[in-house]
Amino acid sequence: MSNDCIFCKIAAGEIGGPPVYQDEEVTAFRDINPQAPHHILVIPNEHISSLNEAADGHQALLGKLLLTAAKIAADQGLAETGYRLVLNTGPQAGQTVFHIHLHLLGGRRMAWPPG
Numbered sequence: 001m002s003n004d005c006i007f008c009k010i011a012a013g014e015i016g017g018p019p020v021y022q023d024e025e026v027t028a029f030r031d032i033n034p035q036a037p038h039h040i041l042v043i044p045n046e047h048i049s050s051l052n053e054a055a056d057g058h059q060a061l062l063g064k065l066l067l068t069a070a071k072i073a074a075d076q077g078l079a080e081t082g083y084r085l086v087l088n089t090g091p092q093a094g095q096t097v098f099h100i101h102l103h104l105l106g107g108r109r110m111a112w113p114p115g
């Protein structure tokens, strides 16, 4: 855990409301500034600043983020209509919180290419 990381504090239950999903490896919670009717962030409980800092040993954990997002999407009724997963990496991609997080966005039609 990084003491100055807001997402570490959320994973530890120190701030934020009840998670959408949590187990010993990952936590999912609603984005504070939703960009779609459904906007959920899925994070590893372990602090990893960005995908650039992920190592080979994180392979299973990163796969778990994807599978957790898919399960939450199904639980939220998004599997059939579709949803988008976004993982911003670095400032030019728009990453503002430096703890890996997968955005799960759904409930509206998405544009392509993304802005």
Ligand code: AMP
Pocket: 006, 016, 030, 031, 032, 033, 034, 041, 087, 088, 094, 095, 096, 097, 098
């Ligand atoms: P990114 O720009 O990809 O780094 O995404 C960071 C996301 O975290 C943004 O969509 C923010 O709205 C969201 N966010 C920041 N602080 C919080 C918080 N305390 N609780 C929930 N979501 C947050």
